[in-house]
Amino acid sequence: MWIAPERRRLNRWIVPGLTAGVGLGVAIALLLDDRPRSAWTALAVLLGYALLLAVRRHEPAFSVSEGFGSGHRARSHLRAAAMTGDVLTVGIVAGLVVTALREGTVGPYAWLAALAGATYLFSLLVAGRAP
Numbered sequence: 804m805w806i807a808p809e810r811r812r813l814n815r816w817i818v819p820g821l822t823a824g825v826g827l828g829v830a831i832a833l834l835l836d837d838r839p840r841s842a843w844t845a846l847a848v849l850l851g852y853a854l855l856l857a858v859r860r861h862e863p864a865f866s867v868s869e870g871f872g873s874g875h876r877a878r879s880h881l882r883a884a885a886m887t888g889d890v891l892t893v894g895i896v897a898g899l900v901v902t903a904l905r906e907g908t909v910g911p912y913a914w915l916a917a918l919a920g921a922t923y924l925f926s927l928l929v930a931g932r933a934p
Contacts (some may be wrong), residue, residue: 815857822853829900836851841903848916871933892919 826849885894899912 817858819853822856823850825900826850826853829903833903836906838903838906841909844909844913845899845903848896848899848913851916851920852892855892855920888919888923892916895919 826846829849830842830846833845860883865902895912895915899909899916902912
């Protein structure tokens, strides 16, 4: 079996590309329904989530401090925290899309998505400074 790096690169972009495609589809549907504000908000959130998925493919997971312990226990806690954040982020993005398509107010979901993105960026800055 031939496993070349060129062939594996496409797999890295399938899920982020699908997420961006869904964002474009939702935005077009909302624009056709004459709701541009919801369309641009949904597009921004879904493109941000696609970018997060693309960046996280090669992100190493290190604890910021010894608060998680060391060894297997630290890895378990770190994975649990990452999975919790991922599930909450998916819930926020899905809630925004469903609310937008049902002609609801997307503002609260947009603020939660912005808070999630800002928290992620802040944690990258803090983790980058750790020894």
